[in-house]
Amino acid sequence: MKNSVRITKVVCLLLLAALISSSTTHAVTSALGFYWDKTSVYCYVKPEIRTRYGTAVYNAIISGITTWNSTEAPNTVISDDYINWDVLVDMYQYGETGWDAITYHYVDPDTDISESHQICINSSGPKANYLSDTGLWKALACHEMGHAHGAGHNTTNGESSILKPYTEDYYDYVDGYPHITVPQPPDITCINGIY
Amino acid sequence: MKKSASILSAGIIVLAFVLILRSAFSLTKEPEDTVVGVSASWSKGYDTVEQMEEASDIIISGRIKHSEPEVRENLVFTMNHIEVLSVHKGSNISVGDTIKLLQTGGTFKGKTTVAFSEIPLLQEEVEYLLFLYKSPADKLYEEYYLIMGGFQGVASKTMEGSYQALSSANSKFIEDSADRFAAITTQTNKAEKEVLQ
Numbered sequence: 001m002k003n004s005v006r007i008t009k010v011v012c013l014l015l016l017a018a019l020i021s022s023s024t025t026h027a028v029t030s031a032l033g034f035y036w037d038k039t040s041v042y043c044y045v046k047p048e049i050r051t052r053y054g055t056a057v058y059n060a061i062i063s064g065i066t067t068w069n070s071t072e073a074p075n076t077v078i079s080d081d082y083i084n085w086d087v088l089v090d091m092y093q094y095g096e097t098g099w100d101a102i103t104y105h106y107v108d109p110d111t112d113i114s115e116s117h118q119i120c121i122n123s124s125g126p127k128a129n130y131l132s133d134t135g136l137w138k139a140l141a142c143h144e145m146g147h148a149h150g151a152g153h154n155t156t157n158g159e160s161s162i163l164k165p166y167t168e169d170y171y172d173y174v175d176g177y178p179h180i181t182v183p184q185p186p187d188i189t190c191i192n193g194i195y
Numbered sequence: 196m197k198k199s200a201s202i203l204s205a206g207i208i209v210l211a212f213v214l215i216l217r218s219a220f221s222l223t224k225e226p227e228d229t230v231v232g233v234s235a236s237w238s239k240g241y242d243t244v245e246q247m248e249e250a251s252d253i254i255i256s257g258r259i260k261h262s263e264p265e266v267r268e269n270l271v272f273t274m275n276h277i278e279v280l281s282v283h284k285g286s287n288i289s290v291g292d293t294i295k296l297l298q299t300g301g302t303f304k305g306k307t308t309v310a311f312s313e314i315p316l317l318q319e320e321v322e323y324l325l326f327l328y329k330s331p332a333d334k335l336y337e338e339y340y341l342i343m344g345g346f347q348g349v350a351s352k353t354m355e356g357s358y359q360a361l362s363s364a365n366s367k368f369i370e371d372s373a374d375r376f377a378a379i380t381t382q383t384n385k386a387e388k389e390v391l392q
Contacts, residue, residue, distance in 0.1 A: 032232065092268040096330035097299055098341045099235040104309065107231045120270065125238065125331065140236060147234040165345075166240035 029163045029190035030152035034107040036086070036114045036195075040075045041148075044085035053091065053123065053131060060134035061089060061121070064141025067182045072195040073149040086114070087148050089141065091121040093128075100127060100167045101140045103147040117148035130173045139171035139181045146183065151190045160184045233300075233311050237345035244372035247343050248379065251326040253285030253294075256352070256383045259319045260293060264303035267336075271308035273301035274339065275317055277325070281386035283379055290390050295339040296327065313364040314346035322352040323361075324383055344368075350376075356384060 043065055050058035065087070066076050079085060100122055106115040121140055123131070130136055139162065146163050154161035161184045164170045170180040183191070241247040248254065257277040265272045275296040282288055298317065300310025310316045317323060326348030327340040342348045347365055350358040358380045360366040369376050 032234070034231070090269065093335060094267045094270065094272075095297075095333050095336040096341060097272070097297070098345045099237050099299065102233055102235045102299070105232040105234070109231055124333065124335075143236045144234070152234070165235075165237055167236045168239055 028193065029146075029154040029161055029186045031190055031194055032105070032147065032150050032152045034105065034112045034114050035150045036074045037111075038074055038086075040077050041086040042077050042079040042081065042084065043087040043089065043145075044079055044082055045089040046091070047080075049089070049091045056134050057091075057131060057137050060137040061091070061141040064138035064143075064181065065089065065145045067138075067142045068145055068149055068191065071183060071188050072192040074195070076145070085116065087117045087119065087145070089119045089121070089144075091123055093124045094120070094122045096125045097122055100125075101144050103144045105147070114148070114150070119144040119148065126174065133173050135179055135181050136171055136173045139179075140167065142181060142183065143167075143170065146187060146191070149191055150194045151187060154186055156186070159186055161186050163187050163190075233309050235311060235313075235345065240344045241347055241368075242371075244369060244375045244379070247326050247348055248284070248375070250328070251284055251343050251348065252328045253288050253340070254283040254324075254326050254379065254383075255279050255285065255288065255294070256281045256283075256322060256324050256387060257294070258322050259317055262301075262316075262319075264301040265297075266303050266306075270299065271301040271303045271306055273298045273310075273316055277317075277323075280322065281383050281390060283383050283386070290386075294327075295337075296325070297330070297339045297341055311346065313362050314342065314349065315361070317349075324350045324352070324358045324380060350380075358383075 045058065045062055045065070049061065062078055066078065069075055076087070102120050104118040106117065107113065108115055119141070121137070127136065142162050151163055153165045154163045155165065160178070160180060162170050162180050162182065170178055172178060241250065257279050260276045260278045262273050262275045265274050275298060277294050277296050279288060279290055279292045279294060281290060288294065298310065298314070300308050300316055326343040328343055330336070330339050330341060332338070346362055347368055349361045349365070350369070351361050352358055360369050
């Protein structure tokens with residue numbers, strides 16, 4: 001009888017722990033409301049990036065773009081087809097603009113299905129002194145590709161995410177922390193919820 | 196007959212040549228669909244209005260005198276020329292000065308770059324409270340100002356004379372430092388009145 005009471009207590013404690021654990025899990029990064037209706041997306045990273053900024057930067061961008069392949073998002077294939085791409089990545093010196101990278105979303109407004117996305121990375125400003133910090137370019141590419149897959153910004157205080165609105169909140173290239181370059185649990189939850 | 200055939204052949208050759216050139220110089224396709232949104236990774240944000248106030252180079256109220264599009268690579272920007280109506284912070288700026296403020300988005304010769312939903316292009320006739328920083332020296336571009344925190348440092352004046360966040364993305368940030376924001380707007384309004392008197 002005592003044993004069964006003990007077992008019941010243990011089971012109750014385990015259930016309580018599970019309940020607390022589930023209620024304190026990370027919040028979900030917001031979604032933008034559109035999605036890909038395909039299993040693979042073709043990404044054209046402009047080869048001029050390699051010419052202008054070097055192979056290390058070019059490869060870092062590709063690495064950031066494809067980090068989402070570990071999630072349920074469509075598989076990103078790096079393509080050299082400059083006509084038939086789903087995602088185009090370009091990088092220029094736009095001057096100081098207040099942003100480090102942007103993504104333009106071309107979406108069918110009737111179905112919310114993505115047509116294509118255009119990512120523009122800005123190499124101007126303080127970042128120009130951190131060209132050799134390949135983590136920065138990987139992080140920016142990963143952030144923007146998250147948007148292209150339909151993820152919005154994560155504004156939950158204290159939560160680790162590649163989709164924080166401000167670059168310094170996921171990759172602080174000046175002060176060295178944080179140094180996030182890949183999707184974090186709230187980002188993955190968001191993407192897996194979309195796909 | 197021979198003449199018309201040779202003209203036709205020449206036409207085909209020219210057409211083929213044009214098509215080859217076009218494909219060679221057209222590096223990428225331009226999406227024809229409508230842009231439904233723009234997302235950004237903003238450079239730097241602030242937790243409170245106090246922090247933003249501290250980091251701002253100038254804080255002014257002002258109104259657009261005129262704006263002009265500016266093409267940078269594949270994007271269109273808008274350079275706003277803003278008349279300063281009052282100065283809350285900034286020693287080298289005076290009422291009546293004109294400052295340049297850059298925003299992403301605009302239209303130039305039929306090419307449009309959509310502005311962010313968080314920070315739409317500023318409108319003429321509207322008075323704004325602006326927390327600004329000066330662009331760092333750049334070999335490619337002249338100096339100009341930018342809005343602090345991407346979209347955080349701008350509020351528009353209402354009919355009642357108070358300032359409110361330009362976008363919903365900004366409102367919580369201002370609510371969190373409501374007292375300081377109210378103090379700045381009160382001082383700004385007072386300074387404007389003094390100038391008018």
